[in-house]
Amino acid sequence: MQFSSKSGWPRPGVLQETVPTPMNKTGSWRFLTPVFQESNAPCRLACPLESGIPHWLNKVRQGDLQGAWQVMQVYNPFPAITGQVCYRFCEEKCHRASWDEAVAVREVEKAVGLWRHKNYRTDKTGQNGRLKELAGKKVAIVGSGPAGLSCAYYLRQSGAAVTIFEKLPLAGGLLATGIPDYRLPRDILAKELKILEAEGVNFRTGREVGQEISLPELQAQFDAVLLAVGAQQSRRLQVKGEKLPGVSGALEFLGDLHTGRRKAVAGQVVVAGGGNAAVDAACMAKLRGAREVSLLYRRSREEMPAHPEEIEAAAAAGVNFVFETVLQEICGEARVEKVCALHTAPSRRGEPLQVLPETAFELQCDLLIVAAGQESNLPALDPALQNAVQQANKKNPARGSLNLENKLFAAGDALTGPASVAAAIFGGRQAALQLRQALGEQPGTAAPEPSGRTSGFNRGLLPPAETATPDSAAAFSEQFKTRAAVYPGIAPPLQGPQEAIGYDNLNAFLYPKQGRQVATQQEAGRCFSCGTCSRCGVCWVFCPEPAIKQEPDGSFQILLDYCKGCGICAVECPAGVLSMEEVPGHGT
Amino acid sequence: MLQTLLGDFPRREYMLNGHNACAGCGPALAVRYLVKVSRQEAVIVIPASCWSIIAGVEPFRSLETVVLHCPFPAAASVGAGIKKGLEAVGDTRTQVIVLAGDGATFDIGMQGLSGVAERNEDLLYVCYDNEAYMNTGTQRSSASPYGSLSTTTPAPRAKSSPKKEIMKIMAAHRIPYAATASVAYPADLMAKMQRAMQVKGFRFLHIFTPCMQGWGSPVEFTVRLARLAVLTRIFPLYEVADGARYRISSFPEEHIPIEEYLQGQKRFAGLDESQKALLQKEVDRNWAALCRQADHSPFISDD
Amino acid sequence: MGRKLLDGNQAAALAVKLARAQVVCAYPITPQTSLVESIAGMWAQGDFSGEYVSVESEYSALAYLIGAAYAGARTFTATSSQGLAYMHELLHWAAGARLPIVMVNANRALGAPWSLEPDHLDSLAQRDTGWIQFYCAAVQEIMDTLLFSFRLAEETRLPCMVIYDGFVLSHTVEVVEPPLQKQADAFLPAPPAKAALQTEQPQNLQAVTSFQYLARVFQERHLDMLQVPRVAKKLTREYAAILGRSYPLVEACGLKEAATVVVAAGSAAQTIKSVLPALNSPEGPTGLLRLRLFRPLPAEEIVSLLARPHIQRVVVVDRDLSAGLGGIFAQELRALLQGSPFEGKICELNLAGGVDLTPQLLRRGLKAAAAGGGEQGRIIWGVDL
Secondary structure (H helix, E strand, O other): OOOOOOOOOOOOOOOOOOEEHHHOOHHHHOOOEEEEOOOEOHHHHHOOOOOOHHHHHHHHHOOOHHHHHHHHHHHOOOHHHHHHHOOOHHHHHOHHHHOOOOOOHHHHHHHHHHHHHHHOOOOOOOOOOOOOOOOOOEEEEEOOOHHHHHHHHHHHHOOOEEEEEEOOOOOOOHHHHOOOOOOOOHHHHHHHHHHHHHOOOEEEEOOOEOOOEOHHHHHHHOOEEEEOOOOOEEOOOOOEOOOOOOEEEHHHHHHHHHHOOOOOOOOEEEEEOOOHHHHHHHHHHHHOOOOEEEEEOOOOHHHOOOOHHHHHHHHHHOOEEEOOEEEEEEEOOOOOOEEEEEEEOOOOOOOOOOEEEEEEEEEEOOEEEEOOOEEOOHHHHOOHHHHHHHHHHHHOOOOOEEEOOOOEEEEOHHHHOOOOHHHHHHHHHHHHHHHHHHOOOOOOOOOOOOOOOOOOHHHHHOOOOOOOOOOOHHHHHHHHOOOOOOOOOOOOOOOOOOOEOOOOOOOOOOOOOOOOOOOHHHHHHOOOOOOOOOOOOHHHHOOOOOOEEEOOOOOEEEOOOOOOOOOHHHHHOOOOOEEEEOOOOOOO | OEEEOOEEEOOOOOEOOOOOOOOOOHHHHHHHHHHHHHOOOEEEEEEOOHHHHHOOOOOEEOEOOEEEEEOHHHHHHHHHHHHHHHHHOOOOOOEEEEEEEHHHHHHOOHHHHHHHHHHOOOEEEEEEEOOOEOOOOOEOOOOOOOOOOOOOOOOOOOOOOOOOOHHHHHHHOOOOEEEEEEOOOHHHHHHHHHHHHHOOOEEEEEEEOOOHHHHOOOHHHHHHHHHHHHHOOOOOOEEEEOOOEEEEOOOOOOOOOHHHHHOOOHHHOOOOHHHHHHHHHHHHHHHHHHHHHHHHOEOOOOO | OOOEEEOHHHHHHHHHHHOOOOEEEEOOOOOOHHHHHHHHHHHHHOOOOOEEEEOOOHHHHHHHHHHHHHHOOOEEEEEOHHHHHHOHHHHHHHHHOOOOOEEEEEEOOOOOOOOOOOOOHHHHOOHHHOOEEEEOOOHHHHHHHHHHHHHHHHHHOOOEEEEEEOOOOOOOOEEEOOOOHHHHHHHOOOOOOOOOOOOOOOEEEOOOOOHHHHHHHHHHHHHHHHHHHHHHHHHHHHHHHHHOOOOOOEEEEOOOOOOEEEEEOOHHHHHHHHHHHHOOEOOEOEEEEEEOEEEOOOHHHHHHHHOOOOOOEEEEEEOOOEOOOEOHHHHHHHHHOOOOOOOOOEEEEEOOOOOOOOHHHHHHHHHHHHOOOOOOOOEEEHHHO
């Protein structure tokens, strides 16, 4: 007995065909549309290397140190070094600092660098053969400091034959001679140099350009020459007695200690100056045996140009700081015996200094270290270069590096004056970019230019577009879809106005307040990924439709056919890369 | 599984898009998480509620499992009956989940709910609580909080009685497992769902699912308000085993005043300072009591 | 099994056992209580193969069975009076969902005020819920009809209500001959051991519909309901072949010469039947038409049975009252016989409130009817006679 319906309609209560709801294109309800727009994280803006910090932190969070290194090296080939010596400009600006504590970016960076050191196979010959546009080109780099090394790294990545000329018997420049070894253990530098050698960089140490070989000779023998000679010419104090034995420039003093020319320090040491070199020298003197070290600085502690981290280290080492004091005279017969000093009235940096004449006092002194700043080594190499730099700067202001005439380039402290290791590495990276361009880079192999249309997870590698308002749903969808990962060999510099986003939308659940973590991976996970899509999936997790879909490549796509425009994703996105906008033609 | 900041999330969706929920729907979000856990292993019973609509109007369906609709007060009994019926025909594997709103749970379905709880029927009862009859346009229920406005408690006569303490009622039935959860804490919600799926007997999940249309807040704040409800402790997250042993799932670190949660919700527009203070006092008292409970009779889990 | 002395409730309980109902869920209410107790007793002793669940209300009892029936289980419940009224919403739901639930209702008057009298309004008030309704007149019939109903409900996918007068039948012991289990099994095969709900096959059952669907659902239920007499007759033949007993949908007694036909349902009809030979009204011999099946109303059978020229008058005995209209059986007959020679001649003897139909009262009623007291819609009140 069949009781099937005469009408042909399915009977309720018995199995029947239903229609899945995706037939309903509920996206037509929408009158606001999520728009994807990345912006620069504050850490990246603060970083002299303009490093895509949220990106490689995200890789570390996922436990992918190989991937982290791949992202890292686009910006910075020496994270083991910067992980030791960088002054953490990023951490100063970290949004997380006002939530609980800044992410320990430098520690994570160091971990990435040490991972690279551990996993780099020195028996490997050549390179990975990714970009070979400079194959057959020969480049000479004068100076083996961070700028020169960085440029060498990137040029080797591009296939150029690189020779580094270093006047000292040991390579590394300031990294070897200037930075105290307690800040940069020399085995780390040695490993870094070893890797570069394994990558095929040709080091010619003990070869001073201008002595053994002239600059014009270099220019004749090589397709291009980079001058990365640094800024180690100590300025003079212009006080009486400066020529006495027992008076040394800070960098000379540090260099002597690190190269072994000076074995130990003894007696009473006075350091004059308030920069990093002064503090480093004072600290090293104390650590190497000085009975007492006094550092004289003409203004207050707050005004000291040295990084607070350095000052703290020196104080901890027992350096005696004497603030608001200037040297008046250096006294002694055969060598320095004492110094006369005066106090100054409190003043800010940049203001004229007012000396208080009644306050003169004397200090015993066996060694006076003068750290009144350094100047570029370029003029010493060739006085004409000063002019060339000025000319080139006029044509195209320097950003870390300059293309002078005649296949001559300059980068790093030599160009900018004393800065930071990070800035020098940036200079070398920039020089490599310019060299690549100048030496006939093939179009199409360049780093992708930033564009408002291509957007997604990897966009943070590149400068953000100033405006990226999609004009149609399809364009948006395309925009949100992530491109295949394209890591250019060398990151181009940031361009145009950049704005660091706020973090109002922070999800306290995702980021419980906590102090710094011990484990690297956990620490990296504390990053808010400001302005940068980290593919965390929070948008997808909180979509009630769900109208967000993850592609097999890990990127996310908003299904505008179903997105009702509620905006939860924009509120919850911890990176703030989504916002709700009225888009003409969407919904009603 | 998808690695997110929230942990591992099952990637596959068992709730289909194109459903009829309003934009920013809290209950839709809750069920999306729930069915990621229950997958195709459960029959879902829905009494009259928002989900009567969201599950699809004939001939549509938005869930990838068997959904059964039933009269408003009948959900608990129908669900228990399905389970018993399935067992009778030899299916001991399929679970039954009741998916009821606060009206069907706190109000009209209370008798049947109490019945199945007392009999300890093998049933997972999920109450998605949006604190009023939202499907019919915001009429008060006994889950509506003190001081809230609705079309049946219109200004200036806001609801004068406090929210019914459903968890205490369920705990008093000594059911094997009861827990509160929130759409703002999906990992927690799904973990509790997982635990509930593994327990035999009557299980009760009370899920906080904001309704921005009914509460008078911007639709994008569904998750934010749900989170604030937990952080301000007006809706604490906890579990109760056998009606006696308590475990608090998350201890809000700071004491965020209830004001943070109330502001921006039009339904609380009528509250004056003294009423807010009263509400705060109530919240503090409840939290303290919950903490005492958790201290004195800790939850012992076998996981 | 042999013959047994059983009351209506015990007979019903036995039928449920023989039917191998899988889920029985009920809430006790006088006069149904002993039925539930019987099943609970068998269940506790392990004599009942199904599950017995004692719930907290009639509402939940039927809700529970709706769930169990969805799952594919054979289900049974029993109630009475207020309990049936409390189930009302779910009666509609069960029928709308086409769930073959079987239930017993022992008639009892609805309050207020409280009463235990066997008024029929409790079940008649549910006539529009889409349930098949059988009114039984004897204990043996209760047992047979109940067993029969499971098969009928499952074949038509319509829920079925077996109704008998509270106390008069529920608590009156009669000699019955219960079927053997193998006979019962031969008529009513065990339900398939397969869940009707398969979660891998997504469904959205009883979702919100628009009128396009709903109109079809209603129309179809009506058309299927109209098939019930045909199916029931077929099943009756099967039942008779196996068990040697059969019951017509409409029982006729003494219609061959009757001038007056009394139409009645339930135990009242049994009383009438027993005194029929001595019941000659002033107008001549009296016959009986017992409505056993009330929903669907077996219109064809009633009309053809009454289509005899010697029948002058129809007297409908109603133990119910739709206030403002009259007895429900009488109204149904009046509507059915509109345009027939009986139009305007259908008398109503109303026993609402459970007035006991004694032979004396019946005679007085027939006399009043012969005097025209019940014509033109007027009611002959049993309580006034």
